[in-house]
Structure formats: C-alpha cells, structure tokens
Amino acid sequence: MAVTKGKPFLNLDSDRDSKFYNDYLARNELIINNGIKDVISCRRDVINYLEDQRLPQEIKNDLIKKMKQALKYEVIPSTEFDWISSSDRASYWVWGVLKIADFNYLGYSSIRNPFPDLPQGYTFYDWIVFNKTPSSTPERIDAIVEFFDRWKCAPEMKKELLQKLKIYWKGVTNMPDPFSWLDQNDEKQCEWAWGYICKIGLPHNLLLPVSPTEKYHSIYAAFDLWDVFYDTKKLFLITFKKAWDQKKYRNKQTGRKPLNTYLQDKTKKKLDTLAKQRGQRIHETLEWLINQEYDNNRLPSI
Numbered sequence: 038m039a040v041t042k043g044k045p046f047l048n049l050d051s052d053r054d055s056k057f058y059n060d061y062l063a064r065n066e067l068i069i070n071n072g073i074k075d076v077i078s079c080r081r082d083v084i085n086y087l088e089d090q091r092l093p094q095e096i097k098n099d100l101i102k103k104m105k106q107a108l109k110y111e112v113i114p115s116t117e118f119d120w121i122s123s124s125d126r127a128s129y130w131v132w133g134v135l136k137i138a139d140f141n142y143l144g145y146s147s148i149r150n151p152f153p154d155l156p157q158g159y160t161f162y163d164w165i166v167f168n169k170t171p172s173s174t175p176e177r178i179d180a181i182v183e184f185f186d187r188w189k190c191a192p193e194m195k196k197e198l199l200q201k202l203k204i205y206w207k208g209v210t211n212m213p214d215p216f217s218w219l220d221q222n223d224e225k226q227c228e229w230a231w232g233y234i235c236k237i238g239l240p241h242n243l244l245l246p247v248s249p250t251e252k253y254h255s256i257y258a259a260f261d262l263w264d265v266f267y268d269t270k271k272l273f274l275i276t277f278k279k280a281w282d283q284k285k286y287r288n289k290q291t292g293r294k295p296l297n298t299y300l301q302d303k304t305k306k307k308l309d310t311l312a313k314q315r316g317q318r319i320h321e322t323l324e325w326l327i328n329q330e331y332d333n334n335r336l337p338s339i
Contacts, residue, residue: 059078
C-alpha cells in the first residue's frame with residue numbers, strides 16, 4: 038500500500054513500518070497521539086494525514102524522506118531478532134524480561150526517572166506495547182519487536198540491550214534441557230506440571246497460559262525467569278522430577294490392591310517359570326491364573 042502518487046512514497050504493507058510512521062507523526066505533533074493503537078488505526082492515521090489535500094506536495098515529499106530516514110536509522114533489522122523468533126522458549130523468556138524490566142536494566146542511570154510521564158503502577162513495557170498479555174509465541178514475538186520499535190532512545194541503547202539478552206540466552210542454551218521428561222503432547226502431564234509450578238511459588242503471575250501447549254511453554258518460562266542461584270534451580274528440578282515419578286507410580290496403582298502372602302518354594306519357582314515363559318511380571322501372571330480359573334468355573338462377573 039503506497040501513499041502519495043508522486044515520488045518519494047511510503048510503503049505501508051509492513052505492519053511494523055506502519056506503526057513506526059504513526060509514532061513518528063505523533064511525536065512530531067503532526068497527528069494526535071491517542072496512546073497505543075492497533076496497526077489498522079496506525080495505518081489509517083498515516084494515510085489520512087499524508088493524503089490531506091491541504092498539505093502541499095512539496096512538504097509531503099520532504100516529510101516522507103525524513104520518515105524513511107528515521108525508519109532506517111532507528112529500527113533494528115528483523116534479522117537481529119531471528120534468534121528470538123526461532124525459539125518458543127527464547128521468545129517467552131525475552132518477553133518476560135522486557136515485561137518487568139526497570140530503567141536500570143534498560144541501561145538508564147538510576148539518578149532520575151527518564152520517563153516522568155509513566156503512569157504509576159505501569160512498567161515501561163505496559164506503557165509502550167499494545168498487547169499487554171500475548172497468548173502465543175507469534176504474539177510474544179510481535180510484542181518484543183514493538184517494544185524495541187516504540188522505545189524512543191539512541192539506537193545504540195536498543196542494540197546493547199538486545200546483545201545483552203542474546204549473550205545471557207546463549208548461556209541458558211548451553212545447559213541441559215531442564216524438562217526433557219515433559220511431553221508437550223501430554224495434556225494431563227502439562228496440566229499437572231503447571232499446577233506444581235504455581236503451587237511451589239515460581240514466578241508465574243505474569244504468565245497466563247490458556248492451553249496445554251501454552252502451559253508447557255510457561256513451565257520453561259517460569260523456570261527461566263526465576264532469579265535465583267542455579268544450585269537452587271538444580272534442587273528444584275530434582276524435587277520436581279521426583280514428584281512426577283511418584284504421581285506416575287500412584288496412577289499405575291489405581292484399581293490395584295496390595296497382596297501379602299506366602300508360597301512354598303516349589304510353587305514360587307513354578308510361578309517364576311510361568312511368568313518368564315509368558316514374558317510377564319509375577320503379578321501379571323498371578324492375575325492371569327486367577328482370572329483364567331475364575332472364568333473356567335463360570336463364576337458371576339465382577
């Protein structure tokens with residue numbers, strides 16, 4: 038979608054570019070800044086302004102050149118986000134970090150508040166990003182990119198933060214998978230694991246998973262965002278896995294009763310031989326023998 042028939046012109050096919058151009062016009066007080074807007078509203082406002090017949094073409098052309106130069110200078114290339122967009126886990130972690138980041142983490146001095154207009158109780162992320170609670174990996178990636186695009190600062194600050202995040206994440210990926218035993222396709226397991234995370238008290242308040250898949254990703258995110266010594270995390274992983282093993286064992290025992298009895302040595306050896314011949318465990322062969330004899334005697338069904 039191009040704006041203005043003459044040259045130069047703006048291409049508004051990109052959602053990202055459309056949002057940036059809208060912000061550019063707003064911060065230069067050429068359009069009313071109504072706060073964070075969706076991309077459709079952003080594109081509409083840019084078009085309406087640049088197609089205003091009262092605005093001389095020469096001024097439009099000069100403005101468009103400046104907007105395109107600003108885009109090139111301020112916006113980080115999409116390829117710089119590839120390491121984030123290629124990983125569900127990385128995108129969730131980066132989103133979580135940005136969601137709660139204070140000004141010190143962003144690189145500002147702690148001497149004064151760089152954004153005095155920030156509403157009380159808001160994080161910087163909440164103030165500048167449209168989607169406060171993304172519910173999927175694509176939505177989180179869009180929110181991350183929007184954060185960097187709408188953050189008005191020297192491009193060097195953006196690049197430094199992105200590089201800091203990337204370096205940290207490389208350290209995370211060099212560690213073994215903490216939840217290799219979790220099955221993303223096992224809904225019941227993911228439900229149980231997420232419930233355990235919430236009960237134990239890992240940081241989960243900003244994570245609002247709405248599906249089993251999202252709960253799977255949220256388990257990793259809560260662990261990755263947990264700001265404690267790694268020894269504490271290692272101890273948690275041992276406890277977590279042990280709790281799952283115990284639950285799995287209890288599930289297997291459902292519908293079973295313990296049987297404590299004694300057999301003569303010869304009888305026990307015969308039972309062992311039968312079990313080996315049938316490729317079964319002792320209790321499975323014992324159940325088979327009992328059921329077989331019960332059926333042969335045509336006793337009432339239980």
